[in-house]
Amino acid sequence: MTFPFTELSAAAREGGLIVAVLIGIAFGFVLERAGFGRADKLAAQFYLRDMRVFKVMFTAIVTAMLGLMIASGFGLASLRDLSESIASWTWIWPMLIGGFVLGAGFIISGYCPGTSIVAAASGNIDGAVTVGGVITGTFLYSELLQIPAFQRFHNSGAKGAWFLYDLIKVPPQVLAAAVAVMAILAFIGAEKVEAMLGGQRTAKRVRRFAFATVVALVVVAVVTIAIVPGTAVASQRPSTISASDLARTVIDAPWSVRIIDVRDAAEFARDRIPGAQNIKPESLKDLPDDGRPVVIVGNVRGLPPNARLLAGGMAAWNAEPLVRAMTTGAPPPPPPPAATGVIQKPKKHGGGCSS
């Protein structure tokens, strides 16, 4: 089975829940051993005395990030699919302001939600009280959301699934490498700050080991671009449209979409979508833009901007029940029930911590 598990069956889901407990145990254990069960160690970060929080967080992020790049580079997982499943969508304003408020809550309570649980598990009463506060806060928010203005704020700045490598148009591996390098520089800076203000220094040997490992991972990640061709391109997946969506558009509003069929003329003559134009692939780039969204049928190397590829091509179109209804005059079938045993499309608001 290839990664990741998907909710294929009820039994697999139950197994997944048990795996969740085991992963949580590992998570909680490491957090505790990192010293994050104690408010004073966590808060010291914000007085520049002990940059532990920064070091642990960013080392973790860089390790996981590079590991993911390497795994996807070797074909173990699709970076984009996995990333969209893991991360929630981006809403700029709630995340910006929410982050600031969370940081404030962090320094006031001395914990973040996750570490407050670890603290409570260590017998820290302040940690347990913080957990109570977090639960109360999440509940209050549901009440607040009933105010329309608040709801607008909650959904403002919606950008969907947006990744740094979409924003800065470089291959993900290159961006990851840059992030790792910046992290190392930041770590060196943090060490200096700590030495000045906190008086602690991490053992030289350990530091060198950590940095060296990160550099090695970066090299491997970048190398995977070279030896596994097409990864960088593949991660920028062409945007597609499904046959059923296209069929509904063709039925409801055929004028609203421009269908370009790039297959050869003989195939086009045999079998085509109503309203499609037959254009040679080489001429695609010279296509004048008439303002309508474009759907491409057939195989093409590079999609023009704002064009979408018909997923599955003519074969999918012909297999589409709505299409058969159109051609035979039978009533269109009811919408299909939710598919099981198929990789679930990324949840609407993404995965991660979203409730």
Added chain:
Amino acid sequence: MIELEFTPHGALPVWGWEIAVYLFLGGLAAGAMILASLTKVTRWFIFVAPLALSVGMLALFIDLESKLHVWRFYTALRITSPMSWGAWILLLIYPATILYGLRPAETLRRLNIALGIALGAYTGVLLATLTARAAWSSLFLAPLFLVSGFSTAAALAMLLPLGEEERQRVRRWDLIAIGAEVVVLGFFFLDLRGGAALFFGGPFTAPFWSLVVIAGLIVPAALELVESRRHIHVAIAPTLILIGGLALRWIFVLAGQTAI
């Protein structure tokens, strides 16, 4: 909403948290009786038994539709009915435990151990004789609830202030009980055959393995092992065992009412 009367033609009533609490406290009482009798130093612990039992029966009683019918159990002893046996065992436990607590004597000690075993097993036998329910159709349920009850009693004992030596002894018993519980669980699932699907892929898989096994058995056992090596004691291991014991009975009560 729950009628505890069994009528041959009546449909099985819906059992909820009251039964789970009753079974849990009954197991705790049984375990307390055995623990207090086996390890003489915790002799005063025996008073937990009548106390727990009373609270458990209160929970049950509150829920009875026809409260007045309880007296009917004491007008006869039906040899083949576990409920009938149970009613009489419960009655005997009060004098047995209180007398032993006040004046320890050898015969009383043996009586308490016997009654404790009977009580612990009774809670399991009660469910197991209802063979129409997939999750309850194994007689291993009786030793399972007995061993679990003993473990919860040992856990409760560890929450109370004990001397270091006492604590070590109780802890050792608890570790044995946890080990025994794992073994009995194995036999139970093997004996259950079809019904085991509820716990291996069925809807109770996740709560059973996370709450009862991981949180209720494995993690506390690990903690107790660390405790005994380092001579420290923390409240979290016994608490987890108690929660796990309640979860075990709750999940089984629900599972028994679920079709596969």
Added chain:
Amino acid sequence: MERSEKFWNPYLAGMALGLVLLATFLIMGKGLGASGAANRIGVFIAERIAPGHVAANPNLASTKGDRASVLDDWLVFEVLGVFLGGALGAVTAGRFGAKIIGAGNISVAARLMFAFGGGVLMGLAARAARGCTSGQALSGGAVLSVGSWIFMLSVFAGGYALAWFMRREWS
């Protein structure tokens, strides 16, 4: 009662955490989290106390989705594990014990009020940001989501901004 000050080196701890995170990504296709579970626990408690109110507020009622219980979710089970793992870590390091940290310069009551108040702020913030430091910053950050990085940098900004005001608590 403090017995031990042995903590892992932060870089090594970070790598261990990163590996746990990576395993979660690859095996489950999900990230870690904490605040989502807090939300569900809150709804669960509210359901027991005031079921009508929960049903009336779609933001609360929708948490359950089509599952039998609002607690039937990956994050809740993961948080159970975090609790168990934290206990294991604390006990094995000799750090387990009922205590209050941070009440050195301020009264216990003040410390607990700050703990609760800070927690409430974090609960609100985590809902807005669709995650907390575990879910958004760590998981989302590792997959380079823009929102996660905005969130993460804001968290540090907020913490540093308020640090001066809380200095007595933490000095």
